[in-house]
Amino acid sequence: MVSIYDIAKEVGLSASTVSLVLSGRGEKMRISRETERLILETANRMGYIPNMSARKLRTSKARHIPEIALCWSPTQHSLFLNTFINVLQDMISSGEVREMRFIILPYKNGELEKLESILITNYFNGIVVPPVFQEDIDFLKKTNIQVPVVALFGDIDQYNLVSVDNRKVGKEVAEIFHRHGHHRVGIMQSEEKKPALSVEQRRSSFLNTCQAFKMEAEEIRGNLPGPVHNKVEEGKILAEKMIKDNDIPTALFIQNDLLAIGAISVFSEQGINIPEDMEIIVYGVNDMLEINNPPITSISYPTGEISRECILLMDKALNRPGTKPVRKIIDTRYVFRESCLY
Amino acid sequence: MVSIYDIAKEVGLSASTVSLVLSGRGEKMRISRETERLILETANRMGYIPNMSARKLRTSKARHIPEIALCWSPTQHSLFLNTFINVLQDMISSGEVREMRFIILPYKNGELEKLESILITNYFNGIVVPPVFQEDIDFLKKTNIQVPVVALFGDIDQYNLVSVDNRKVGKEVAEIFHRHGHHRVGIMQSEEKKPALSVEQRRSSFLNTCQAFKMEAEEIRGNLPGPVHNKVEEGKILAEKMIKDNDIPTALFIQNDLLAIGAISVFSEQGINIPEDMEIIVYGVNDMLEINNPPITSISYPTGEISRECILLMDKALNRPGTKPVRKIIDTRYVFRESCLY
């Protein structure tokens, strides 16, 4: 990497002159226009990029602001990151937690491992990571990270955890359906090559509980015409298949809000009455569910609280490094509406 | 701020011993258990937080990775940030642009100024900022930022710009309505204390064009019962007001997807036929619009392209600092559906 010394050598001047010019104070310090031009040009030609670590180290009179890596995968719910940022700002400006900065480290589901070299360099004061696949969890388990880690999913002993209890959600939905006297229920989720582990946990727990209650439980599956990027569309396709196969359970658990919106629109078109013919509970949050006719019962991932607890935990971990990891399970929020009353 | 020297002095040992212990290599270097415990405890008690700038500077054999500030306000569309991250990852891993890291700097609409001290310290290799209110633009205009800046909105001569032409959108929608022979049209937007400047630009341009075409244009306004956080709900309220006042134009431009979903659900309940009684064009993107009955014509903010161009521009600016700022205007994407055919 090219430093100001390289530039200085190249143009036959001292590093301080180069520094002066590059930080835009050449004029003020009365560096000659010719020198200035030469330095700028050379820096440009040599592809100079200032090393912010050096600059910060040299000039910061104030304290160092902790830098936290925020590993992010595309399948996180889009609302989550926005919420996280809002909550962060509120908590910092209210003085509830110390100032900290989040650096985005993108990764793809199942490929968290690719960030290994970055994460183990210890170039961050902390790490926030929502693992999605088992591979990501396995990677975290086996990797020895020296800085505080807050995971947003997964069973990893050595790190802090803020999460929801997905198994409990699956179980509870089945219990509600059982309490309502259903004998034939269904569960619908997106047909991805590989589902997120959280989806899988809710699913298996739902199915197991149904079995325990002797309810016939069916998984809604459909052959999709190639990859479907649009979950609303996918919901429609799955619902159409149900109807075609005359496979209509009396209660349905839909694992995604967009999927639900698509499916429900088909049900209402096809004259399936909700909740009379079929009760519906949706995991996810979407204003649409509320204004649907009838309004749809939903269980939502508490983005605000998760963000809040995550930031709180990171703050504590920064202040008291080496303390035992904390596991914080946040309750999901049930909003009972007409599609499936309590 | 407390450094390893402070700790060393406190425990009466040398900085290198402290460093060894704190970086978890005490065992390997056969530091005594007692010393180790003492150092750890003292560091904890004194609130030691490692200075990553110093660590990076000292240990990085590799080149410095540019650090870009990403100013983010809560009103940015939630999908945008996710898209940005995905696009970023693709572009970096494909080698299209150099590696760079984004640091999130949250700000509230109109309060970008509060980031001034951070932004002018030059602690970042670049800055990406989507200003929302005029105050934010004014702040950027008057502030002398030394590093490359890519703005995602606003007329600011000295910085790069990647944006859409909001005025053109407003004008074009009015033109479509005129071409379809409408005489009485309407525009609906969220009743916020203070609208984003982009919304305002589309609005005034729409209204001006309507006037030029001698179309009667009406702004849909409603007294909301207190603050409405839910835009779908707000859309319903506004639509209900239209119906109550018997104020139904033959063509309507709705400036937000969620607003539209709420409004349209009311229209269809109340027997207003789309497009026969009223044509509708929506600014925004939502899978819902596509599966509505009838499907809704929409104009979407091209998050992917904007992200792409923004990252491309930043990459160029890093490689060639001091080159003239570029203004890149991206076309919005029209998807004509039944609610208003081309």
Added chain:
DNA sequence: GTGAAAGCGCTAACAC
């Protein structure tokens, strides 16, 4: 087992 010292890239005070 622990300490001394060098040096990462940069800025700024001061010297000339």
Added chain:
DNA sequence: GTGTTAGCGCTTTCAC
């Protein structure tokens, strides 16, 4: 106008 020098906080080599 430009150069010399010290030092930001940390890690690491080498010495003892």
